[in-house]
Every structure is written in structure tokens, then in C-alpha cells.
Amino acid sequence: MIKGIWWKVLGLILILYSIIYGILVEVPVLPVIHQTIRNLFFHVPMWFAMFIMFGTSLIYSIKYLGSLKLKDDLTASQAVNTGLFFGLLGLLTGMIWAKFTWGDFWTNDPQLNGAAVSVMAYLAYTILRGSIDEKALRARVSAVYNIFAFMLLVIFLGILPRLADSSLHPGKGGNSSTMGDLDPTMRMVFYPAAIGWILIAFWILDIRKRKRILELQQQP
Amino acid sequence: MEIRQKYALNAILLYVVSTVFVVQLSFGRIIDETSWIALFWIILLFAAFNAVSKSFVQEHTARRLYYFMIAAPVSIVLSKIVYNSLLMVSLGFLSLGLYVLFLGMPDFNPWLLYPSFILGCIGLASALTMVSAIASSAGNNAALMAVLGFPVVIPLLLLVINSFKLALQVNISTLQMIKSLTSLFLIDAVVVILAVILFPYLWRK
Numbered sequence: 416m417i418k419g420i421w422w423k424v425l426g427l428i429l430i431l432y433s434i435i436y437g438i439l440v441e442v443p444v445l446p447v448i449h450q451t452i453r454n455l456f457f458h459v460p461m462w463f464a465m466f467i468m469f470g471t472s473l474i475y476s477i478k479y480l481g482s483l484k485l486k487d488d489l490t491a492s493q494a495v496n497t498g499l500f501f502g503l504l505g506l507l508t509g510m511i512w513a514k515f516t517w518g519d520f521w522t523n524d525p526q527l528n529g530a531a532v533s534v535m536a537y538l539a540y541t542i543l544r545g546s547i548d549e550k551a552l553r554a555r556v557s558a559v560y561n562i563f564a565f566m567l568l569v570i571f572l573g574i575l576p577r578l579a580d581s582s583l584h585p586g587k588g589g590n591s592s593t594m595g596d597l598d599p600t601m602r603m604v605f606y607p608a609a610i611g612w613i614l615i616a617f618w619i620l621d622i623r624k625r626k627r628i629l630e631l632q633q634q635p
Numbered sequence: 636m637e638i639r640q641k642y643a644l645n646a647i648l649l650y651v652v653s654t655v656f657v658v659q660l661s662f663g664r665i666i667d668e669t670s671w672i673a674l675f676w677i678i679l680l681f682a683a684f685n686a687v688s689k690s691f692v693q694e695h696t697a698r699r700l701y702y703f704m705i706a707a708p709v710s711i712v713l714s715k716i717v718y719n720s721l722l723m724v725s726l727g728f729l730s731l732g733l734y735v736l737f738l739g740m741p742d743f744n745p746w747l748l749y750p751s752f753i754l755g756c757i758g759l760a761s762a763l764t765m766v767s768a769i770a771s772s773a774g775n776n777a778a779l780m781a782v783l784g785f786p787v788v789i790p791l792l793l794l795v796i797n798s799f800k801l802a803l804q805v806n807i808s809t810l811q812m813i814k815s816l817t818s819l820f821l822i823d824a825v826v827v828i829l830a831v832i833l834f835p836y837l838w839r840k
Binding site for chain 2: 536546560
């Protein structure tokens with residue numbers, strides 16, 4: 416983990432900037448979405464933060480299988496919890512957005528189904544952890560499952576939506592990528608927002624980890 | 636080694652026969668192609684869960700220890716995957732035959748149908764073998780097997796159902812066929828490779 420306080424402050428400033436400036440900024444007027452496009456500054460960074468958290472968890476799981484230190488396992492599991500938190504937030508913001516643009520909270524869209532199933536896979540990870548009592552065994556088995564789950568995540572969010580013929584999300588179904596034709600003024604808000612949320616995710620992970628270590632120390 | 640448990644195999648066969656019969660009773664002979672595909676894969680999915688979960692979950696500690704002494708983990712997991720794949724492919728063809736007998740067969744393109752069918756069966760078998768290994772080291776919990784297994788097999792099922800639907804179309808280009816078959820094959824390969832790499836960590840006790 417990075418030492419110092421500067422990156423936490425940076426994350427806070429970037430998010431504050433994205434909230435304030437994201438509401439004030441001139442956005443391009445597009446049909447159907449209109450002003451709700453501002454949700455882009457909140458919805459998409461959630462998924463970025465989730466993906467980075469699950470990636471961190473994958474790295475620590477692989478590290479655990481190599482080193483067999485329980486500290487790595489602890490980091491991996493807390494990263495999954497943090498990632499799940501951001502994934503649920505992403506689903507929530509996406510659902511609200513979908514209600515106002517597509518008219519329904521849930522639509523049958525490959526991207527939505529993929530997101531739901533990958534969140535389910537990681538929920539299964541937490542259940543798997545809960546069902547084993549012995550520490551070393553739990554760490555090993557859940558590390559193995561975590562690697563499987565990450566492969567699933569990559570397949571779902573990276574490959575399957577591109578193979579699908581139609582999607583309500585932009586950039587899919589033959590269109591070019593979203594980021595390419597994003598308005599430059601919006602990009603000025605979007606990238607800082609994404610970086611800010613990722614930094615905050617790491618901060619949450621750090622706090623959760625330290626809390627868990629303290630809890631473990633209190634138990635004999 | 637599992638062939639000794641004949642009653643289990645017969646139970647799965649009976650399960651397939653009875654579900655196909657129930658489908659026939661409730662839908663009659665002609666249903667539209669999409670539900671034909673969906674029902675077929677649902678039946679096969681549950682048959683696979685029943686068949687493959689036997690491979691690690693129903694093993695005694697003593698026999699585990701015996702395998703542990705005589706064989707390397709990689710060869711154990713490979714043999715399990717090969718056995719389960721063969722089992723699933725033969726089970727799949729049997730249930731396909733029954734299903735066609737009871738419900739009729741839509742016009743499929745055979746060059747796409749059978750390869751994607753075989754690849755799908757192999758993928759189901761190998762993914763569930765690995766999941767059953769994980770579930771068995773977590774204390775042989777049947778509910779855990781279902782919870783862990785469903786997310787893992789869903790991408791595979793989606794791809795297989797997609798390529799079945801593709802096989803329904805009258806004129807499809809060879810490129811499309813190759814594309815959907817390679818994506819299936821790639822998922823199978825990734826699952827098998829991950830299983831071979833990760834299984835030794837589960838086996839060590």
C-alpha cells in the first residue's frame with residue numbers, strides 16, 4: 416500500500432471536483448438521455464473501481480498461492496468485499512439511469528446480465544469463504560475460486576457483450592467505442608472522476624484491511 | 636473407477652427420460668425452436684450437475700488418500716476431466732436422441748450443431764469437475780456446488796445456445812460458424828488449463 420496521505424486527499428478532491436463540476440458543466444444535448452448523461456460521471460467509474468478491486472484481489476490470491484501467507488488472503492478477501500460494494504453501487508446507479516432513459520429498471524441487455532452474473536459469482540465467493548472454518552484451507556480454496564471468478568468477469572464484461580448483436584449500451588453492436596466519441600469537455604470530468612473513485616476504493620480497502628487485522632488480534 | 640457405481644448412472648438416465656417425458660406431456664409435439672433449445676439445455680444442465688458432482692463429492696476419505704499416494708494431482712484432474720467429458724458427451728447424445736424422439740427435430744445445420752454440442756458438453760463437464768473439486772474441499776456441501784457452479788457455467792451455456800440459434804438460420808457464412816466454434820473452444824481450453832494449474836493447490840492436504 417502507498418504510504419502517506421496525499422493520495423487520499425487527491426481522491427477526495429477529484430471526487431468533489433467531479434460532483435460539483437459534473438453538475439455545472441455544459442453537456443452535449445443528445446436525444447433520449449438529455450441531462451441524465453451526467454450520470455456517466457458516477458455510473459461508469461463505479462465499474463472501473465469494481466474491476467480494479469477484483470483485479471487487486473486476483474493479484475493477492477495468486478500471491479497467496481505462491482507465498483501461503485494469510486495476510487495476502489486477508490487482502491484478497493477484503494478487496495472482493497470492497498469490489499462488491501462498488502459493483503452494487505454500479506448496478507444501483509445503472510438501474511436508476513435505465514429507469515429514466517430506457518423506461519425500466521431492468522432490461523434484457525447482455526451487459527446487464529453479465530454484470531449481474533459476475534456480482535453473483537463474487538457473492539458465491541463470500542459464501543464459499545463462510546462455509547469453511549479452517550483458516551489455511553479456506554484461504555487456499557477461496558484463492559482458487561477467485562481466479563476462476565476473475566476469468567468469468569473478463570469473459571462477461573470483456574468478451575460476451577462484444578459478441579452480442581444488440582445492446583442498449585453505447586459502443587456495442589457494431590458501433591465504435593464510447594470513449595472515442597466522448598465530448599472533450601465531458602472527458603475533462605470523466606477521467607478525474609474515474610481516478611478519484613479508484614483512489615477512494617483503495618482507501619476503503621486499506622481501512623477494511625486494518626479493521627480486520629485489529630479484529631483478528633482481539634480474538635485469541 | 637466410477638463405473639462401479641452403476642446405480643448412479645442409471646439414476647441420471649432415468650432422470651433424463653422422465654424430464655423429457657414431462658416436457659413432452661406439457662408441450663405436446665411441436666414447440667418453437669427457441670424454447671426447444673432452451674429446454675434441451677436446461678435438462679442437460681441439471682443432468683450434468685447430477686452426473687459430475689459425483690466425481691469428487693461422493694468419494695470417501697480413504698479412497699482419496701489412496702489416490703493421493705499413487706498418482707500426481709495433474710494426472711488425477713486430467714483423468715477426471717476426460718472421464719466426465721466422455722460421460723457428458725454420451726449422456727448428451729442419449730438425451731438428444733430421446734428428445735428428438737419425443738419432441739421432433741427443428742432444421743439445424745449439422746456442421747455447426749454437432750461440434751458446438753460436443754464442445755458444450757466437454758466444457759460443462761470440465762467446469763463442473765473443477766467446481767466439484769472446490770465444493771468437496773469445502774466439506775461436501777450440495778448447496779455450495781449449485782451456488783458456485785451456476786455462475787461458472789452460464790457463459791458457456793450462453794455461447795452454446797447462441798451457436799444453436801445460429802445453426803437454425805438457413806444460410807450462415809462459414810466465418811460465423813468458425814467464430815462461434817472458436818469462442819466455445821477457447822472457453823473450454825481456458826477452463827481445462829486453469830483446472831490443471833489450480834488443482835494441485837486443492838489436492839494438497
